[in-house]
Amino acid sequence: MRTYSVVIVDDHSLFAQSLQGLINSFDDFQVLYHVKNGKELVxxxxxxSNAPDVIxxxxxxxxxxxxxxxxxxxxHRPDQKVIVLSMDDDEETIIxxxxxxxxxxxxxDIDPDVFKDALNDSIHKGFYYTDRISKTLLGSLHKEEKGGVKLKERELEFLKLACTEKTYKEIAGDMFLSPKTIDGYREALFEKLQVRSRIGLVLYAIKNEIFKP
Structure with a gap:
């Protein structure tokens, strides 16, 4: 059985040490090293040259x-698998x-069993998102686009813009539409894609390669 390598980037030493002990207790994961900030990681x-399987x-x-x-x-490392592990649940930060x-x-505060699932999914599926973070992870997240929801050209345009840092008001300006009309696009996509937040829209767009990070 292959052992997958993990690197921890966290400035809280006590938390990092506890996390390392947990990860090393999993049969198929092993911590390579722990650094305290991004500069040390870089x-x-x-x-x-040996990049870790997961950061x-x-x-x-x-x-x-x-x-x-x-x-x-x-x-510099676009193919590197990264899982964010934070106390910050701000929607803009997550997006x-x-x-x-x-x-x-x-x-x-994630449960250890869920954490292990997240590591495994990041390796074998390429991603892992919790219901708590996405507010309601799309029922369509695990579906393929083909044969699924069909989006109109303007809906696709709005969805791609929703993946940027632009506010809804700025998106309205870019699309030459009123903020009220943009609100209508948002609510229509929420219903069509079975999501309840902008995070859900972003996840749908990434999963279905409408938007590529």
Missing amino acids: QKLESN LLDINMPVMNGIETMEWLKE RMLRNGARGYLLK
Whole structure:
């Protein structure tokens, strides 16, 4: 049985040590090393050609935070599997991390069994998203686009813009529509795609390759 390598990026040493003990107790996972911020991670990756199978990345860190680290990874290591492990459940932060290529987003109070499932899914399926983070992970998340929901051209345009950092008001300006009309597009897609949040829209777009991080 293959053992998959994990790197922990977190400035809280006690938490990281406990997490390392948990991961090393799993039969098929082993922690390579722990670093305290993104800068230390970059130095390790640039000096070592053996990339880990999974990086567990915190967001709030000194020197180089999780968002900056994720942006570096997107540019320099786009195929690297990254799961965000944070206390931050802000919707804009979650969307930004997913858009930059994170394969999963977990809160630190996650159950150990669910955490193990997340590691396995990130390896074997390529992604893992919890219901708590997505508010209601699409029933369509695990479906293929073909034969599924058909979106109109303007709906696709709105969906792609929803994956950016633009506000709904700014999206309305880009599409030359009123904010009220944009609200209508949003609500229509919520119903059509069976999601309840902007995070759900982003996940749907990523899963179905409408938007590529």
